[in-house]
Amino acid sequence: MASLPDGYPTEAFAAFDFLKTRQRLSVEDLKVLAMIECYGEVFYEILAQGVEDEEAQALLKRNAAEERGHAHRCLKAISLLGGGAYELPSREENPFMAMAPAEIPMNAELIGLLEQGEVDGDLAYQHWADAEPLPEVAQLYRLNGREEIRHCERVGQVKARLQLSA
Numbered sequence: 455m456a457s458l459p460d461g462y463p464t465e466a467f468a469a470f471d472f473l474k475t476r477q478r479l480s481v482e483d484l485k486v487l488a489m490i491e492c493y494g495e496v497f498y499e500i501l502a503q504g505v506e507d508e509e510a511q512a513l514l515k516r517n518a519a520e521e522r523g524h525a526h527r528c529l530k531a532i533s534l535l536g537g538g539a540y541e542l543p544s545r546e547e548n549p550f551m552a553m554a555p556a557e558i559p560m561n562a563e564l565i566g567l568l569e570q571g572e573v574d575g576d577l578a579y580q581h582w583a584d585a586e587p588l589p590e591v592a593q594l595y596r597l598n599g600r601e602e603i604r605h606c607e608r609v610g611q612v613k614a615r616l617q618l619s620a
């Protein structure tokens with residue numbers, strides 16, 4: 455099992471909130487962020503499995519795949535910041551997966567939280583980009599942030615397809 459540095463919450467969303475309090479991300483922070491993004495991939499996959507509408511499923515799977523892409527950009531940032539080659543832990547080795555639910559029921563409340571979570575994700579990446587002196591690394595954060603907004607839009611499309619409203 456990959457371990458979390460001292461002080462990090464063991465639940466992925468709580469850990470993300472904790473990371474939001476950081477100004478510039480350290481190599482250590484980026485390893486945690488990469489594991490949170492992998493958790494995001496699994497979270498969207500579980501959600502996709504729970505819906506029958508094929509279009510909604512495809513939208514959720516696209517988000518899942520991009521969350522994994524975000525984890526890879528974190529790895530790139532780690533190496534640009536001199537942290538060497540860090541490998542993503544397998545699903546079993548990811549400490550956040552211990553708290554992953556086996557099923558996630560799709561409902562209006564959850565979809566609202568997801569939309570908000572993606573908007574917050576974009577904001578967090580923008581803040582980290584603003585605080586990052588290395589332009590190549592800042593650019594990676596901005597790319598991730600932009601995609602979080604696209605995730606929010608896709609979640610909105612899923613909401614419309616499934617006729618979920620708060």
Ligand SMILES: [Fe+2]
Nearest residue numbers: 491494521524
């Ligand atoms: Fe992400």
Ligand SMILES: [Fe+2]
Nearest residue numbers: 572575602605
């Ligand atoms: Fe996202």
